[in-house]
Amino acid sequence: MIEVKNLTKRYGKITALDNISFTVDTGEVLGFLGPNGAGKSTTMNIITGYISSTSGTVTVDGSEILEEPKKTKQKIGYLPEIPPLYIDMTVRKYLEFMFDLKRVKLPKKEHLDEVMRLVGLEQHGARLIKNLSKGYRQRVGFAQALLGNPPVIILDEPTVGLDPKQIIEIRKLIKSLGKKHTVIFSSHVLSEISAACDRIIIIADGKIIADAKTDELSGVLTDKRQLLLTAEGSAADIQNELKKIPDVQKVKKTGESDGAAQFAIEYKPGADIRRDVFSAMTRLQCPILEMRSGSESLEELYLRLTGSVKGGEA
Amino acid sequence: MGAIYKRELSGYFNSAIGYVVLAVYYFFSGLFFYLYCFYRDSASLGYVFANMFYIVMFIIPVLTMKTFSEERRQKTDQALLTSPVSLTEIVLGKFLGAFTIYALCCAIFLVYGVVISFFAQPQWSVVLCTLLGMLLLGMAIIAMNIFISSLTESMVVAAVVGMAAGLVIDTMSSFSKLVPIPWVQFVLEKIDFLNYYTNFTYGILSIVDVIFFLSVTGLFLFFTVRVLERRRWS
Structure with a gap:
């Protein structure tokens, strides 16, 4: 579903990503693990087309992001580290805007209702985003990523700053998404990743240092x-x-x-x-x-x- | 593009900016209208239009200061840039949003025309021609200020630089006369917005003036797209 090949990103003299390659299969939930500044967000930003790589290619479902940006972007739902919310809009208005922006072809009202129900926002459609707590803002960001049921969903540290109850809810949500979508989600908390993901890639200093199925990796952990x-x-x-x-x-x-x-x-x-x-x-x-x-x-x-x-x- | 345009418009009216800009524009145009038409008993809107140039120079930066700087600061540009829309569509959507508010501002002159018609026969050809000039001038300045907004993350910087640029344009005509080098003087005269705008206020509709403002608009919108494109690669 997603194929990342020899991805390198340099900011001036700093190499943020150093020749990264990996593939994600359809329906797989991939955890992206690594300390801050390891290159998780950079990788995600490149896959979603927010920034461009210095070299290397990203192919999503057969189409390449640089060659067919519109077609590729339509297949990806992205929740960046800071949810891209217009705080002066109401939840419903914002999601309607994102629905139009993404050119979703589904029946608008039903689809928005469904997505809002899925993330638990059905009671909050009329609230201004600026009045929402961090947890609810995160949900709006989540809802936005789910619009149009894209085959690929990319979540950058979706649980940071949430309270434990919300973290568990989000984790459940990610797991349920894995049934219908291919998911990449990043975190620097190991337990979170191992609870929700089929496979884990550990990334540090712009390099992949481990790529294994979750049970294999936890096997590595449990031998000691x-x-x-x-x-x-x-x-x-x-x-x-x-x-x-x-x-x-x-x-x-x-x-x-x-x-x-x-x-x-x-x-x-x-x-x-x-x-x-x-x-x-x-x-x-x-x-x-x-x-x-x-x-x-x-x-x-x-x-x-x-x-x-x-x-x-x- | 439609989605971005709609959001821009609602953004202007969700915050105070849209109302403030409209109010300021209406207030000053009304003031000038009173001073030049009623007080002096004149049916010509020419002076009113000429003076509005200064107001336009100050309100447009306020209108456009947020367009790209605030998106970048709030990281909402991530939603735009990862959506299936091209950069050109994003820039055009924002441009049209700001232009619509500006056009709403300028529409007040139609009302003034009607007011005059109660007392005297207004020169509708001149009024409409000047209105067109004002819209074209606004277009060019909006495009320029959107470009300025795309260069910075701070909307205050965008607004201040935009106003400074407006003042430069305004003083260009007097400044160009001071330059002793003939070709520089020639170039400055050729890029002097006021030169082209003034023709409209006389009721002269010249294709050169129209093309000038349209090219300036196109050029700055193109620059904006390039800035966004470049940022993606850096």
Whole structure:
């Protein structure tokens, strides 16, 4: 559906994108992951035709953006990082404008009603956009991208600045879109991407550093299981006791304060050592102050994937 | 293009700009109409039109200051540029939007013509010719100011530069006489808007004047398209 080939973008001497290539299949939900300034927005802006690449091509459903800009743009619904809203318009008027601008051929009233219902705006059609909260503005931006049911939908950090409830709603929406559309969506939050996407591309410094199915990538993540423990008592005793637990592979003391010590316990994948840890601490009479599973943050993953994790750092 | 034109128009009336521009234009044209026609007991609108030139120079930058600068600042240009419309359509839609408001302003002169007709026979040919001149002049200045707006992200800068450009045009005729180099003087005279506009106020409809204003309009709209195009590639 989308084919990106050898895309390079330079701003003067700065290379924002360095020879990026990837394809997205029809109906796939692709997550674009990377730290700020990695080139996510630049890539999306090029695919949607907002800016042009220095070299390389983008083909959407067989048509190239530079050769047939109108035809290609008609196939893409785009929600940029900052929703392009005219704040002095009402929600309904704005969507009517975008409907006309995109030359959508569907019956106007029914289609607008449907899209507004889908994003939960049906009660807010008459409100001025400038009076809407950030979450609702994001929904208007979303609605705008969905107009005309384009086969490709591109969302640039759609959940930034939303409250947790809204994030979950948006995530659900993205998942449901995946049934009918090809979706690319970017974020710098790993959990969000892995919850909604079939496939993840990790991008950093303008280069693709990982491109894998979500389950494969989370497999990469889960081969290193960690339990973080804070317990009161002698650090050395606790460490010894923990090492005796069968599935534990490595115990590392990460800190000590006020008579309590913190440990990072690595254990075999698939095992559950929480009960063993509990009984071990009970035997030592060391109260557990905190116990949680340590998941790898995007930063750690990113650092690990770029091969720059050095002992003790990160 | 239709969608952009409609939005521009509604934009002018959703904010105060449309009303303010109309009010200022109507106020000053009414004032000049009173001073030159009623006070002096004259049936000629010539002086009124000549003076409106200054008002036009100030209200058009206000009308067009937002066109591209504000789109860029609010990032709404992303919606326009990623939609299936060409840059030319975007520029034309905005141009026609501003021009429509301006034409509404100028239409007041028809009313003045009718008012005069109660007292004397107005020279309709002169009135209509001047009105045409005013519309053409406005077109050129609107195109120029849209171009200025496309160069900056700040609408205040766009408005101030636009007004400054208007003053330059206004002083061009006196300035060109001071330049000692003949060919520069010649060029300045040839691009002096007032030279062409004044003919209309005498009731002289010359194809050269019409073509001048249409070319200036076309040229600046073309420049605007190029600015937008260039930004995409930089």
